[in-house]
Amino acid sequence: MKKMKIDFAPLDVPFCRRLQTATVVFWVFSFLGLAPTCIFLFFYLLFTRFWLISVLYALWWYYDYDTPARGGRRAPFLCGLKLWECMRDYFPIKLVKTADLDPRHNYILGFHPHGVLVAGAFTNFCTYATGFKQLFPGLTSYLLMLPLWFRAPFFRDYIMCAGLIPSDKESATYPLQCRRGGSAVAIAVGGAPEALDAHPGSFNVLLANKKGFIKLAMEHGAHLVPVFSFGENELFDQVTNPRGTWLRWIQERLQSVMGISLPLFHARGIFQYSFGLMPYRRPINTVVGRPIKVEKKERPTPEELDALHQLYMDELSNLFDEHKCNYGVDKDTYLNFV
Template identity: 60%
Template sequence: MKIEFAPLNIPLRRRLQTAAVLQWIFSFLAMAQCCLAAFVLLLLSDWWMLALLYASWLWLDWDTPCSGGRRSHWVRTWTVWDYFRDYFPITLVKTVDLDPKQNYIFGFHPHGVLVAGAFANFCTESTGFSRLFPGLKSHLLMLPFWFRVPVFRDYIMCGGLVSSSKQSLSYLVSHPDGGNVAVIAVGGAPESLDARPGALKLQVRNRKGFIKLALKHGAQLVPVFSFGENELFDQMDNPTGSPLRTLQNRLQSVMGVAMPLFHARGVFQYSFGLMPYRTSIHTVVGKPIPVSQICSPSNEDIDRLHAVYLQSLSDLFEQHKHDYGITVDKHLTFI
């Protein structure tokens, strides 16, 4: 394989963009493991008392990820996130105003490999979420497992990440004064196994838990489609039924975390590596679907609203796909 190296005269601005994305890749793939290892080493060292003090704090703070988290405006406005945004670049597109007196569930599609668009738009202020939607606070839901990792949990909560448990979502969307946005990558980890350039398959047909909670709490549903999300990485061929896909599905069922074997470019060359391609991401926030509160929704209520949601998501995609380079013959597939 011929390696295409990056030129030496790249502007400093682009080098800083690459560095910003590199630290994000590290935080996504390895920071949790490093934090856990550091905590264990501290516990076994002469500084073990510090580890015990933190463990006491962890015990007292255990439920915070399920009760709104602990956002930090300072962390969300770090300059590094502006460089991260400009690497791709990433833009947040508003189609309508949202009432800050309501609570919302944003259904984010597609999941992609590393949900880069969801992170930039809803865990930082680099794309102007608070300016576009004044009075609303965004919270991206993440697997509960990650909030058990010492120190790492505190870092990700600063960006507005919270647990994806039912308790956490209910807490957000039952806020009496409104103003909360719970962002859910509906396809979850399994959908990341299909994330590759050109993919338009969404695992949403049997995902109805967020629909039920929207009805139970009267939260407004908002479809969100992130154009370009699947274009960031290539992935090894893993068709349904293949040995690789079978192994990935088994690991996902045991660990709760998908293991997509992705690749794109490197830091100093463009031929291979774990850095994403410089591909534009346009995250379009659609119109809210009005939801009337039903304390004990029936299966028929859930199915009815789910069908409306799928139609709204499809309409959002069809309305905007021409603006972002998707041909007229391409349509979403719900599985």
């Protein structure tokens, strides 16, 4: 049997790159392991002399239960920490503006593709590292996340500080009700199921039957903005799982039961480049498209929904085609709507 050769990182790696790697290690752990750790800690403390911490937190949780559905609790100092600039530079990640967004309106930003860990969406819309505030002055961004994660003690408070809110309708509606405008709600439209298609070189977008965000935009008169993140699917390799295989069937069944998808992904390690759960250092260029004007209509007809949905898909395709050659995508490649 052929032995796998491990490509270790050199000892003379500059300190700034080590700092970037450490920041991404923290972020990956936050995404994959921090919630279970917080749940374990909450129950563990109940059986120690520090039990009062969990009891007091439970009282606070009861009092604060509705906050995620009321716009969360963003902490600007956390969003502006220098460590997020290290994460930005690790890949690197760049936010590209193609048109102005008038802060007198509210917006729904449709983010595509989801990728494995949504690195581009988090860095661009939950931190100040890529300049969202400067590129789109007057707008406050919110990123939707599965409601499941807001049921984890301690962890819920941490993710709310970054501007994350639950992806249920009630929570997404709250920022869009601001009459003076200025809210930009970012939705990874493909959601957890799309992560199962996050293979390098893949341009499958789970959108053909996704109309909930279209209806939400019409109900509140929020303008739609297509966003395509070039490089999002290049960060990890994933075990081959085409539709119709037993692995994909199991993953889809687990996703329907648990609400989260379980892509079998891998990339590099911390001190070596051969295997691990750290993303590759590959550039992400998140392009924010032109806004699609949406007239408020509380009860849109199916025909109106279909028309706006088709317009959105056309605009997303145009955005992809206009910019793909700038980011290493072959000119003959097109988006595949699933």
